[in-house]
Amino acid sequence: MISRTWHGMVPLQHKAGFEKYEYETGVKDTLAIKGNQGAFLKVVEQGEFAHFFLCTKWDSMESMIAYAGSEPAIAVTYPEDTKYGLISDPIVIIQEVTDAKNPFED
Template sequence: MIAREWKARCPKQHEQGFIDYLYETGVKETSETEGFLGAQIFNRDLDGNAEITLISYWKTLECIKAFAGEDIGIAKLYPEDDKYELDPDRHVSHYKVVENRWV
């Protein structure tokens, strides 16, 4: 299993609106892609802004390519991101999941 991590920052006033938008775009699109196993969204306060982290889980790197394109290290951004004054990471990180245990 592969975990794909992406982060963005936005002003606090856009925090919930952007999280809702993230569900409508990135999470919806990934969940419709073969090999998608699930996702988590985290948020925290960082320097007076909101930092949002999306971690999606995938069967293989090839499955991620079906969503992200050939260069899976480049973040997939959406047209209305600017509406939320988003400061997105342009790159994503991928991790081999070594342990996956939920209590």
């Protein structure tokens, strides 16, 4: 199994709106792809920003590529991201994992 973790941040005043938007885009879109094994979102406030971490789990690189495109290590962005003042890391972390558990739960 493979995980793909994206990180981005928005100003605190956009936290609630972007969280809803992230569920409507990144989470919903990844869960719709055959081979997706889960999508998990964690939000952490730090100073004037809310950091978003989206970890998706995949059964194969092929299923991940069906979502992320031919360069799956490059962040997937959406047209309205700028509306929320999103600062997105340009790359994502891809790694082998042993299970489909939520990586953000203790």
